[in-house]
Each structure stands twice: as C-alpha cells, then as structure tokens.
Amino acid sequence: MDRTVAQLAADLRAKKVSSVEVTTELLDRIEAAQGKLNAFITIDRDGALAQATAADARLVQGDAPPLTGVPIAHKDVLMTAGLRTTSGSRMLENFTAPYDAHVVTGLRNAGTVLVGKTNMDEFAMGSSNENSYFGPVRNPWNVEYVPGGSSGGSAAAVAARLVPAATGTDTGGSIRQPASFTGICGIKPTYGVCSRYGLVAFASSLDTPGAFARTAEDCALMLNAMAGHDARDSTSLDRPREDYARDLGKPLAGVKIGMPDEYFGDGVDPDVSAAIESALAQFRKLGATTVRVQLPNVKLSVPVYYVIAPAEASSNLSRFDGVRYGHRAKDFGDLLDMYKKTRAEGFGWEVKRRILVGTYVLSHGYYDAYYLKAQQVRRLIADDFARAYRECDVIMGPVAPTAAFKIGDKADDPVQMYLNDIFTIAGNLTGAPGISIPCGFDRNGLPIGVLIQGHSFAEAKLLNLAHQFQQATDWHTKVPA
C-alpha cells in the first residue's frame, strides 16, 4: 500500500488497484491519525471519492493524464474551488475558496485526487506549526516534537504515509525545513516557476509553491504538473516547459559540490554535522567532488528576511479587514473600530507581530534605515552565491542547525524560532531552488535532511543528485513507528 507516486500511477494504469480502493484506505488512515498528528484542517471524503470514481472511469477509457487517480493533499494556503481554505487562521475559518490556485489546477489536470487540506502555521508564518489556529501539528517520528513549518501538516501527512505527496509553499524554508524534520523530500523550485495565483499571499517576492514526496522522482512528477507560465501572476516566468525527471538517471561523475564554510561551523548540532558529512561522502562515492566555498553575508539572511517578509506581509494582509471576506468582529462601533477589532480577533500573535514589524519598517522616516538597507544586503547575499557558483555546480549543507525540537521549546522566543531558518532563507532571497532529502537521524531518533541548492532553474540537476543519492541509500524508505 505504501507506494510512491510513480509506483501508484503505474499500478493504477495497470489496473492492479483502483483509485477508489487507494483513496478509501488513505482517507481511513488520515481520519485515524487525525487525533495523534492533527495534520489536516479539512478532510474531503465525499469529494475525494467522487474524484477517485471519475479517475477510475478515465483509466478504463485509456486517455488518462500521468497522475490519474493518485491521492494528494494541498497545504491550506492554496485555494481549492468549493472547498474551505483557511490559511491556518481564524480570519478564514469559514472561507470557501471561489476558485483554484494555478498549481491546484495543474495537479487536477494531471489527474490527482484531492483528499483534503493540510494544517499549517497561520498565513505560513512559522517554523514549527505551533502557530495554527487549528492547533499544532505533531511530528510522526515523535509526537512530542514539532514537524517544522510552516507546511508542517503536508510534511507530517507524507511522512506518516497518509498521502504519497502533498503541496507546500516556501517563503523562508517552509517546505525544506519540515521535509528535513519529518524525513521526507521537499522541493522549493526557482521563484517564478510555479505561479502564485490563488496562493494566499504572505511575502510576494519570496512565496514559492512546491512539493513534498518520499522520493526525488516523485518531486519531479509533482513539479511537472505544477510548473508553467500563468499570465494571472505577473511574476510567473514565461519559459519553455521542462521535464523535471529528464536527468534523474544521469551519473554524478564530474559534479562539483560546494560546501560553504558558514554551513559547517559553530552552532550546528554535531549529529546534524555528522549526517551531512556522511551524505557528502556518499556523493563523493557516486563520483562527485567537493570544494569549500564562502558565503560571508549569508548569516545576515535572517535579519534581511525579517525586514522584507514582514514589510510585504503588512501590505498583503491589509486585505483582511472584515469587509469582503473572512472574519468580522461581532461588536464594534465605527468603521475604524470594526477594522481594529476584526483584525485583533482574526489574527494570532505571530501574524500580528509580523504585521507590526512590517508597518514600522515601512513607516515614515524608517524606510531607508530598514527596508532599503535590507534590500541592499539582499543584493550582497545574492552576489555571494553568484561568486560561489563559479567554483561549483551545487551547494550543500544542513537544512537546519538541529533536528526537530520539542513542542513549546521555542514558542515564546520569536528570535530563537527565526534563527532556525538560517540555512534556508537565502534560497528565497535569491530565488534559487533547493531540495531537502533525508540523510540520517539524530540521537533522539529524529530525521536529518541535507539541503541541495542550485542556481536558478537548476531543479533537474538537484533532482538528479537527490535521485542518485536515493538509489544508493535507504534513508528515504525509513518509516515512523
């Protein structure tokens, strides 16, 4: 039953199993796991079974697209027509999306069956999934630990074998970090490759839809269905279509892997460092070479991010005013009071803090000191990477300084929480793609992921490296008890 997307798509096509059978079994598992993991916000049993029935009919007809009948889940930040879309917030607790996000349409057109919407940090702001209005998601490897965030529900669902794949979005590490914390694969493509249309906006210059699955091959299949130009997103790139699975089988001889000094220094847990070192040894065994590189400004990516992302968020979230959609306070006086009470009730504290930070850095007299400064340092960080890629093809290191932490450990200290994203944020600031793949466990038995980063549009290369690693190792086959 625990088939990958590729295996399941093939078995459905060969009629070894029907989509209704698979979908029913996964729905049963999802419902059974809900009390333990809280991975879902909405489960759509009736809708999923109707889609599965239609998929089975299509498979009989013989004109079925590549992922016909494969059940998946969407992060609840992506709009799904006719289905509740909450973004993890009380603000949208009863919001039914009037249309599909572009990537949702892409996966529908590829034939997938949508089983439900996964839990997440409110408006994708968080690294632990403790900020959801619908309660925290728990890590399937140990329910006392966080699954990472913000796409923690999608990651936990794939790790616990509730779905073979799920979507996520990544603004500062929200796909790569939870993939690492739950022992699965997560790909954040190049900014502009997947349209943001229908993605509830957090930080528009950083938000990137992507995917979770257990194998690199499955990530490639998901990306094939999600990528593509969309005129409805002005930042969607008009490029020739790619087959992201085209290079999976390529040997790695001659590939140069950059190891940034800044990713291998103090502050990284020794278990994480050891797992990364042994992953690099495996890549060398596969024919790659490693070279030291320097990214002197990468340590500034966290402060840069906490200016730029809140600034964009404060603007994006101004739309939640209790007028056109979402929560409206019950008792209020005038219009101003209605706005203030609605937003006080509808947003959780992390979201409020980020709106306030963003409002401050954009306010009169502070713009140059904060926002302009952050954009200049963003340039310095991008220049570091451009220089490094003259010496190497890809850059590798840990996804996060530690494996998953305990629920509650960092909940009252925003800065400690933010520092967890120190290795992933640069990918959002530069727009470059990254994939996290499992490569070991720490002393507590919690998964560790290695981050493979490349220059823009290097997805096929990253997937090639990840796939070759997975052909030679079995970390991706480990299942939580």
Place this chain on the structure above:
Amino acid sequence: MALTLDDVRRIAHLARIDIDAAQADDVHRKLSAIFGLIDELNAVDTTGIAPMAHAQDVTLSLREDKITEADQHALFQSVAPAVEDSLYLVPRVIE
C-alpha cells in the same frame, strides 16, 4: 533605534490592530527582541549597493485592453460578511 511603547501603540493603530494595555508590554518586549536581530544590518557597509527588490529580473508584460474575466460578483460576494444589493455593508461613515 530603540522601539518605545508609544511606537508600538502608533504602529498598531496604523496597522488597524487593537492591542490593549495588558498585551502591549509583551508585544513591546518581543518586537524589541526582533529589532535587536534586525539591527545587525547596521554593521554592514552598503554604500553604493543597488537594492535588490526581487529575485528575477523581469519586466511587467502588457496585455491587450480587453475583458477577459466573466462577471462572478455573486460568487465572490457569497463569502462576504454583509452584502446587500451587490454592495458590501460597513458601518456608516457619512452622516
């Protein structure tokens, strides 16, 4: 630049978020810690560095000035808190 409690009240007003006196101290403490992190940027010399607003160097494309969307206002207003005669209702602002 230390953030004051008055700054917190001012930006909460600008952001249209009610924060009562009991909450303001905790918000002030946490925002001050966040600005402590952000202030690390002050140590960097950025003289002459062109700001980077966006990861991709793309220009906005133009399209023909013609209607491409169907009228779906009833669907879009079906999720609104208060609607009458296709208008969004809010408290009276003009007497």
